[in-house]
Amino acid sequence: MRDYLNAVIIGCGSISVVHAAAINDSEFAKLYGVCDTDKSKLDAAVAKYGCKCYTSIEEVLEDENVDVVHICTPHYLHSSMLEASVKAGKKVVIEKPMTMNFDEYRHAYAVVKEYDGKVCNIIQNRFNPCIIKIKEMIESGKYGKILGLRGILTWKRDAKYYASGQWRGKWATEGGGVVINQALHTIDLLCYLGKKPKSVKATCDNRSLQGIIEVEDTAEAIIHMDEGVNALFYATNAYCRDSCYDLEVVMENAYLKYMFNNLYLIENGEMSLLESDKMEVCGKTCWGGGHKTVIGNFYSNLCGHGGEYTPFESAAEYIGVFDALYKSANSRKEEKVETL
Numbered sequence: 001m002r003d004y005l006n007a008v009i010i011g012c013g014s015i016s017v018v019h020a021a022a023i024n025d026s027e028f029a030k031l032y033g034v035c036d037t038d039k040s041k042l043d044a045a046v047a048k049y050g051c052k053c054y055t056s057i058e059e060v061l062e063d064e065n066v067d068v069v070h071i072c073t074p075h076y077l078h079s080s081m082l083e084a085s086v087k088a089g090k091k092v093v094i095e096k097p098m099t100m101n102f103d104e105y106r107h108a109y110a111v112v113k114e115y116d117g118k119v120c121n122i123i124q125n126r127f128n129p130c131i132i133k134i135k136e137m138i139e140s141g142k143y144g145k146i147l148g149l150r151g152i153l154t155w156k157r158d159a160k161y162y163a164s165g166q167w168r169g170k171w172a173t174e175g176g177g178v179v180i181n182q183a184l185h186t187i188d189l190l191c192y193l194g195k196k197p198k199s200v201k202a203t204c205d206n207r208s209l210q211g212i213i214e215v216e217d218t219a220e221a222i223i224h225m226d227e228g229v230n231a232l233f234y235a236t237n238a239y240c241r242d243s244c245y246d247l248e249v250v251m252e253n254a255y256l257k258y259m260f261n262n263l264y265l266i267e268n269g270e271m272s273l274l275e276s277d278k279m280e281v282c283g284k285t286c287w288g289g290g291h292k293t294v295i296g297n298f299y300s301n302l303c304g305h306g307g308e309y310t311p312f313e314s315a316a317e318y319i320g321v322f323d324a325l326y327k328s329a330n331s332r333k334e335e336k337v338e339t340l
């Protein structure tokens with residue numbers, strides 16, 4: 001009887017290195033294999049990790065020695081790979097977005113329930129020290145009720161970036177642009193820290209990448225939440241660099257401001273530093289350091305040692321919001337956020 005779980009990473013692209021590092025870091029996980037349909041990517045990963053290799057997910061799912069699969073493939077493959085893995089009895093770590101729209105999510109939910117699937121949804125920023133602190137401060141009620149929030153993300157994704165993967169920049173394979181990909185974490189944090197999202201009114205545009213991508217590079221929205229709370233959202237891939245995302249949470253007696261990777265409390269006009277996100281980062285700085293925590297906690301949990309992770313259900317609100325956001329940008333009307 002093993003006291004660790006065998007993991008296989010499906011998709012050996014840019015995010016796979018962060019998953020491999022998190023697996024290697026966990027005492028409850030072993031990197032057993034890698035899978036990719038692109039031979040050069042697969043060969044490079046096997047040479048790097050010295051583990052087993054698979055050329056298709058079907059081969060991985062047939063292997064009885066595999067306990068956990070990490071789905072690190074393009075967006076359009078997520079829901080079918082998730083469902084096939086759960087049906088095969090594998091535990092799943094899946095990159096964001098868990099699915100490309102709410103219909104797919106609802107379908108996957110039925111499968112996860114039927115097969116009692118164990119799924120970890122990667123929205124790693126919830127595990128950053130500053131976000132943990134904001135959540136604690138809101139829940140303590142010390143500064144009164146939450147009145148509103150805003151989230152801003154200004155990053156750079158140019159023609160070279162979009163040429164780095166055939167699936168990028170297309171509705172059919174990426175499912176959208178800055179909203180479903182880069183700013184998804186911002187949307188998730190607005191929902192996680194705010195109230196239950198009810199409806200969205202939004203606009204999307206392609207400001208700087210016309211002729212290069214068919215999806216939006218810029219979007220803005222108001223997310224109407226329970227208890228009259230509104231979250232304002234702005235995101236663009238048309239900036240000159242990846243700045244640290246910016247969050248503000250306004251409560252009755254103070255407000256919290258997250259910027260430059262620091263969290264500040266502003267109370268009676270005085271600003272004080274509350275927390276800093278000084279985490280070890282593997283991969284791009286803008287991805288943060290949360291993968292290690294959430295993946296480590298998932299394995300610890302599976303092995304009976306506890307640990308907080310983000311399960312299947314944790315994706316419901318961000319998928320509901322981006323789905324409504326895209327519908328609203330098309331209809332030019334306020335659109336309802338779907339729920340399970």
Ligand SMILES: NC(=O)c1ccc[n+]([C@@H]2O[C@H](COP(=O)([O-])OP(=O)(O)OC[C@H]3O[C@@H](n4cnc5c(N)ncnc54)[C@H](O)[C@@H]3O)[C@@H](O)[C@H]2O)c1
Binds near residue numbers: 010011012037041096
């Ligand atoms: N959590 C984060 O902050 C974060 C950051 C970056 C990427 N991501 C997510 O990770 C996922 C992958 O992104 P990426 O940047 O690594 O993409 P990528 O294009 O660099 O890598 C995708 C890999 O999947 C492989 N692949 C494609 N079809 C396959 C199939 N049928 N079977 C097996 N492998 C297949 C490709 O050959 C490629 O190697 C996306 O969902 C993305 O949104 C998350």
